[in-house]
Every structure is written in C-alpha cells, then in structure tokens.
Amino acid sequence: xxxxxxxxxxxxxxxxxxxxxxxxxxxxxxxxxxxxxxxxxxxxxxxxxxxxxxxxxxxxxxxxxxxxxxxxxxxxxxxxxxxxxxxxxxxxxxxxxxxxxxxxxxxxxxxxxxxxxxxxxxxxxxxxxxxxxxxxxxxxxxxxxxxxxxxxxxxxxxxxxxxxxxxxxxxxxxxxxxxxxxxxxxxxxxxxxxxxxxxxxxxxxxxxxxxxxxxxxxxxxxxxxxxxxxxxxxxxxxxxxxxxxxxxxxxxxxxxxxxxxxxxxxxxxxxxxxxxxxxxxxxxxxxxxxxxxxxxxxxxxxxxxxxxxxxxxxxxxxxxxxxxxxxxxxxxxxxxxxxxxxxxxxxxxxxxxx
Numbered sequence: 001x002x003x004x005x006x007x008x009x010x011x012x013x014x015x016x017x018x019x020x021x022x023x024x025x026x027x028x029x030x031x032x033x034x035x036x037x038x039x040x041x042x043x044x045x046x047x048x049x050x051x052x053x054x055x056x057x058x059x060x061x062x063x064x065x066x067x068x069x070x071x072x073x074x075x076x077x078x079x080x081x082x083x084x085x086x087x088x089x090x091x092x093x094x095x096x097x098x099x100x101x102x103x104x105x106x107x108x109x110x111x112x113x114x115x116x117x118x119x120x121x122x123x124x125x126x127x128x129x130x131x132x133x134x135x136x137x138x139x140x141x142x143x144x145x146x147x148x149x150x151x152x153x154x155x156x157x158x159x160x161x162x163x164x165x166x167x168x169x170x171x172x173x174x175x176x177x178x179x180x181x182x183x184x185x186x187x188x189x190x191x192x193x194x195x196x197x198x199x200x201x202x203x204x205x206x207x208x209x210x211x212x213x214x215x216x217x218x219x220x221x222x223x224x225x226x227x228x229x230x231x232x233x234x235x236x237x238x239x240x241x242x243x244x245x246x247x248x249x250x251x252x253x254x255x256x257x258x259x260x261x262x263x264x265x266x267x268x269x270x271x272x273x274x275x276x277x278x279x280x281x282x283x284x285x286x287x288x289x290x291x292x293x294x295x296x297x298x299x300x301x302x303x304x305x306x307x308x309x310x311x312x313x314x315x316x317x318x319x320x321x322x323x324x325x326x327x328x329x330x331x332x333x334x335x336x337x338x339x340x341x342x343x344x345x346x347x348x349x350x351x352x353x354x
Contacts, residue, residue, distance in 0.1 A: 001333040003311070008085075008103060008110045008134070011335070016112065016136070020105035021085035023052070025112050035087065037114025038098035039064060040177065052082075054089050056125075057097025059217040060177065076125065092116035093127030094291050095178030096218060102130055110134045111305060115314075117290065118297035119148055123178075123185035123223050129304035136311045136335065137302060140292040141270055142320035148270070148294045154287055155186035161266060161285060162198065162244050169240040169263040173283065176210040176248040178291050179268060181218045183246060184225035186289075193226025199244065204229040206240075208247035208256070231259075253282070270294075299323075302330060311335040 030047030055073035270290025
C-alpha cells in the first residue's frame with residue numbers, strides 16, 4: 001500500500017519524505033537534509049547535504065560517512081522546528097544513539113520507528129514508548145516464534161560455552177556495530193572482566209579490527225565492558241587457548257581465521273531461533289540474541305503508540321499488518337516501496353546477523 005497523497009510523509013524514490021520539514025528519514029539516496037534513526041549502513045548513507053542524528057551516534061556516523069559531514073547532533077526528547085514541522089528524536093533501544101523520529105505538522109503527528117527493541121540492553125538507552133496519530137513500524141521478527149529471553153540469560157549461556165573449552169579459542173561471530181558491543185556489556189554485567197574472572201586484565205577479550213574500530217564511541221559513552229584487545233596485538237607465537245574472540249560475519253572462513261587453531265565457533269543472532277540456521281551457516285553453536293523487537297515487543301509498541309493508522313515495513317510486513325487488523329482491531333497496512341531491496345545484510349534471515 002502507498003501512503004496517502006495528503007499525508008505528512010510521502011514515499012519518494014529517495015525514501016520517506018516529509019515536505020513540511022524538507023527532510024527525508026533514512027534516505028536511500030543523497031538528499032539535501034537527512035534525519036537519521038541510527039548509524040547502521042542501511043539507514044545512514046553517504047552524500048547528503050546535512051544529517052540530523054542523536055549526538056551519541058556522531059562518532060560512528062563520522063567514521064562511516066566521513067569526518068567532514070555536516071552533522072547536526074540532537075538530544076533525545078528535544079523539540080526542533082525544521083521548516084514547518086516539529087521534529088523530535090526518541091530512544092529506539094536498538095544500538096548506541098538509535099532513535100525513533102516523531103514529526104508533527106498540519107495538526108497530525110507521525111512516528112517512524114527505525115529499528116528498535118524493547119528488552120533491556122546495558123549498551124544503549126532504553127526504548128521510549130511514543131504516541132502519534134500514524135506509526136510506521138519495522139517488522140524484522142514479526143512472527144510469534146520470535147520471543148527473546150533476557151540478555152543476561154544469553155550471556156550466562158555464552159560464559160558456560162566459553163568455559164567448557166579452555167584448550168581452544170572460542171570465537172563469537174556477531175555484527176560489528178551494536179551486537180558486538182552489547183555482547184561485551186552483557187558479559188560485563190554478569191561479572192566477566194572483573195578481577196579474577198574470565199576476561200580480566202591479562203586475559204582480555206580479543207576483537208577483530210572491524211569491532212575494535214567502533215569501540216571508542218561506546219567507551220566514551222560510559223558503557224561498562226570487559227577489558228579488550230585487538231586480536232592483532234597478540235603475537236603469532238602466543239597461545240590463544242581459552243581466549244574469547246569477537247568477530248564479524250565477514251571473518252568467518254576468511255584467512256583471518258587461520259591463526260586460531262581448532263576454535264569452537266558460535267553465531268549470535270535472533271535468526272538462531274530458527275531451526276537449521278546455525279547448521280546452514282556452518283557454526284557449532286547458535287545463541288539467540290537480537291537488537292530488534294520480538295513479536296510481543298512489536299505488538300506492544302503499536303499499542304503504546306495509540307496510532308489510528310499503522311504502516312509496516314521491513315520483514316514480515318504483510319503478516320504483522322494482517323494480525324493487527326484481524327486480531328487487535330487496529331487499522332494497519334504493509335508499506336510498499338524500496339525498503340526490502342534497500343535493506344542491509346544484517347537484517348536478512350540468510351545472513352543471520354541481527
């Protein structure tokens with residue numbers, strides 16, 4: 001379904017456009033003014049005239065898009081007059097600096113969720129329920145089978161898995177921005193890295209370069225994590241037995257992996273809830289942890305918005321829209337356009353990264 005012609009937001013070849021603000025939300029192509037929900041590559045693209053984003057994401061946006069981009073950092077909840085619209089950014093709980101964007105003009109309000117999750121995460125600001133007349137929500141994990149346990153419970157599973165193989169390196173594969181840092185924060189929260197515990201000084205958790213490059217922003221934000229070292233800092237002759245290593249999916253089966261002798265490997269992703277996903281990807285173990293809302297979280301967020309109209313993008317948009325209409329009695333439609341085609345690999349079931 002297309003958006004109404006007189007709506008506050010319009011779907012254009014560049015993406016979601018707010019004419020009143022003269023701005024696009026997470027545009028797919030370069031535009032004069034971009035409002036960015038977060039710094040993942042499928043939401044923040046290069047070439048825009050100016051970028052509005054939550055200040056906590058500034059360092060990562062500059063690293064990914066260029067140090068000289070025209071970036072206007074904003075705070076959560078701060079109201080801005082942009083053109084003829086009032087715009088505010090509210091925490092999405094997805095990754096560091098992630099936001100839902102609320103726009104108001106002409107007597108109506110719209111909320112664009114970006115990517116979000118409802119469960120507790122020590123690495124970023126918690127999700128904030130926000131009310132609006134119209135809600136555009138993601139639907140990455142919009143099936144009843146997706147119901148997340150706590151991050152602390154998953155971290156405890158990972159710790160047991162790591163400890164069971166002191167003679168082998170243990171390699172956790174996770175998306176480099178957001179998931180890797182959440183894993184570290186969840187491990188710290190259960191004591192990993194404390195004096196005398198696994199991951200303490202002298203036995204730091206080792207990081208692939210792609211993960212290491214994104215760590216300063218989290219450290220500067222005050223996120224508590226165990227001591228870490230770049231894996232490249234370890235000498236070629238040093239023993240890696242018993243060390244925990246965090247690497248992105250691109251490292252799996254790459255030449256980089258050859259330095260780790262007989263490692264045990266695991267993938268961390270919401271897609272690990274699907275039977276057979278771990279086996280297809282070639283990992284010994286899968287841990288179910290996602291930075292997207294699960295099925296109950298999606299439904300609750302729609303209800304919390306109080307929206308009279310809901311549009312659903314990304315993932316199982318048809319299924320979630322149908323459920324909202326038929327079971328919850330909420331007017332909801334899938335939003336057609338370039339969303340699926342523009343979506344990054346980190347959101348694809350085959351990639352198992354989210």
